[in-house]
């Protein structure tokens with residue numbers, strides 16, 4: 001997932017920037033179970049879906065670039081969709 005999410009720790013033969021790809025279903029409800037705020041990514045550092053996407057790198061670089069190239073309206077439609085999962 002690139003240098004931003006590389007924490008320098010590993011388990012077994014997993015690279016230090018490799019993380020489990022989490023399922024996104026139910027993500028719109030996560031703030032309800034986390035005191036009204038979202039804590040996303042492996043260490044909870046992202047407090048919004050937008051922030052989590054912007055921290056993608058490595059194999060997900062292309063997806064991040066495509067997200068960043070969307071218009072503000074398209075971005076908000078995508079976030080609305082993800083929140084509805």
Ligand code: HEM
Pocket residue numbers: 001005018019020021022023024027039040041042043049052053056059060063067082
């Ligand atoms: C439009 C495309 C994508 C969107 C909207 C998206 C969205 C997200 C979101 C919201 C999270 C945080 C989930 C959570 O913490 O519960 C996440 C995490 C993650 N995504 Fe994506 N993602 C996309 C593409 C990709 C791609 C292409 C890859 C890999 C090739 C990827 C790999 C991951 C991984 C490994 C994590 C967990 C990282 C960590 O815990 O630090 N994602 N993604």
